[in-house]
Amino acid sequence: MNHPTDDNAGQPDGRNAAVASNDRQTPKASDPELAGDDLDAAAIMNALRGVIDPELGDNIVDLGMVKRLERSAAGAMHITISLTTAGCPLRAQLMRDAKARVGSLPRIDTVKIHFGEMTAQERSDVMARARWKARDNAVDTDIPATCRILAIASGKGGVGKSSITANLAVLMAERGFTVGVLDADVGGFSMPQLLGLDHGIEGESAGAGKTVMKPVVQPIGEGTLRVVSMGSIAGANETEAIMWRGLMLNRAVQHFLEDVKWGDLDYLLIDMPPGTSDIQMGLARMLPRTDVVIVTTPAAAAQQVAARAADMARKGHLRVAGVIENMGPSVNPDGTITAMFGSGGGQHLADTIGVPLLASIPLDTAVAAGGDNGSPAALEFPSSPAGIVYRQLVDTITTDVAPPIEIAECSLRGALVRAGADLDGARQRAESH
Numbered sequence: 001m002n003h004p005t006d007d008n009a010g011q012p013d014g015r016n017a018a019v020a021s022n023d024r025q026t027p028k029a030s031d032p033e034l035a036g037d038d039l040d041a042a043a044i045m046n047a048l049r050g051v052i053d054p055e056l057g058d059n060i061v062d063l064g065m066v067k068r069l070e071r072s073a074a075g076a077m078h079i080t081i082s083l084t085t086a087g088c089p090l091r092a093q094l095m096r097d098a099k100a101r102v103g104s105l106p107r108i109d110t111v112k113i114h115f116g117e118m119t120a121q122e123r124s125d126v127m128a129r130a131r132w133k134a135r136d137n138a139v140d141t142d143i144p145a146t147c148r149i150l151a152i153a154s155g156k157g158g159v160g161k162s163s164i165t166a167n168l169a170v171l172m173a174e175r176g177f178t179v180g181v182l183d184a185d186v187g188g189f190s191m192p193q194l195l196g197l198d199h200g201i202e203g204e205s206a207g208a209g210k211t212v213m214k215p216v217v218q219p220i221g222e223g224t225l226r227v228v229s230m231g232s233i234a235g236a237n238e239t240e241a242i243m244w245r246g247l248m249l250n251r252a253v254q255h256f257l258e259d260v261k262w263g264d265l266d267y268l269l270i271d272m273p274p275g276t277s278d279i280q281m282g283l284a285r286m287l288p289r290t291d292v293v294i295v296t297t298p299a300a301a302a303q304q305v306a307a308r309a310a311d312m313a314r315k316g317h318l319r320v321a322g323v324i325e326n327m328g329p330s331v332n333p334d335g336t337i338t339a340m341f342g343s344g345g346g347q348h349l350a351d352t353i354g355v356p357l358l359a360s361i362p363l364d365t366a367v368a369a370g371g372d373n374g375s376p377a378a379l380e381f382p383s384s385p386a387g388i389v390y391r392q393l394v395d396t397i398t399t400d401v402a403p404p405i406e407i408a409e410c411s412l413r414g415a416l417v418r419a420g421a422d423l424d425g426a427r428q429r430a431e432s433h
């Protein structure tokens with residue numbers, strides 16, 4: 001049986017182009033089958049290294065997608081490329097790129113591309129290789145391996161990423177966790193204001209002329225916040241601070257990952273900038289173990305951009321852990337419901353991208369007031385409509401979505417957190433009486 005082909009009627013000699021399956025121990029691609037008298041395979045493979053599968057984030061040779069090279073009697077170069085699925089939308093682009101690159105080599109006039117489909121095993125091997133490559137690109141960071149990393153993202157601005165980051169961070173700290181907060185919105189930082197931080201990041205000599213940054217530390221309840229934001233980069237005076245920020249702007253997130261002495265962390269929450277920009281892709285490259293939570297309002301327009309943000313995260317091989325709907329319907333004192341931005345959008349988005357809806361946080365004046373005061377509503381007004389949902393959301397995250405590593409091992413920390421959750425329940429019951 002021939003592979004489906006986009007170029008001409010099957011393989012030149014009619015043989016099956018499948019090759020032996022890849023080595024499963026190491027994420028290394030196997031060599032393609034070669035056929036033909038004067039085949040300059042090395043040059044062709046080199047040319048094909050310039051063909052990138054944008055979805056998998058690597059070139060088709062290193063990913064092991066080039067399965068067969070053969071020169072036909074008539075002189076055409078036949079190349080068989082295995083796709084993850086036969087209906088891959090990138091098919092046309094891969095064919096164009098491969099033809100252009102191989103066609104530019106000397107002594108090759110005609111290039112014919114044939115497409116095959118990977119077996120389930122080949123597909124899982126290629127994904128392993130793509131993940132391996134992503135890890136290779138990761139930066140050196142002081143963030144502990146046991147730290148859970150959650151990026152709070154959305155396609156659209158102003159949907160509540162920063163206020164969600166701040167509220168989750170303080171509640172998690174209150175329950176006894178050590179929570180890092182990385183304000184990745186380098187141009188529009190908001191964490192110092194939202195968390196009411198009144199001092200800046202300090203430097204510390206790490207020897208050999210290297211200085212590391214120490215996060216701003218804020219004890220909350222049984223736990224601690226460790227915050228890094230452009231807004232906390234201080235200098236001897238404001239001019240020096242502005243100069244510092246200017247110098248860092250381009251690679252600020254990388255600095256925050258490489259040059260910050262984070263110390264022990266249970267969680268790192270990353271407040272992402274709006275949009276699907278370089279920072280998102282950079283984060284995927286530098287911190288491939290990040291889980292992404294997508295924030296949307298219930299409005300249809302917000303969902304579309306939020307779906308793009310989820311798509312982008314997945315292209316960077318990041319797990320999308322769930323959707324949070326913000327500014328959702330709120331219940332009035334008389335029991336009626338106000339849905340300023342509509343309703344059901346979060347669930348719809350979650351269903352569309354195939355992840356759970358983690359919470360619908362109502363539109364609540366307490367949230368805006370807490371943000372203005374530098375005291376997040378979830379702590380300041382725990383029995384406000386948003387405060388109640390935030391507590392449930394923290395339960396969901398710390399028990400289902402991204403439980404701390406220690407909980408899995410039933411450590412003291414796990415007991416502490418469970419006790420914190422009981423305390424929350426007791427407090428809420430007391431307040432509602």
Ligand SMILES: Nc1ncnc2c1ncn2[C@@H]1O[C@H](COP(=O)(O)OP(=O)(O)OP(=O)(O)O)[C@@H](O)[C@H]1O
Binds near residue numbers: 154157188368371386
């Ligand atoms: N549930 C809510 N109820 C009422 N106001 C809210 C709620 N969530 C956020 N807000 C308010 O909406 C505004 C925008 O929120 P926020 O800054 O958190 O959004 P963002 O997604 O981080 O924006 P940007 O994309 O600009 O970074 C803020 O004034 C905030 O206080």
Ligand SMILES: [Mg+2]
Binds near residue numbers: 161162163190273
């Ligand atoms: Mg923000």
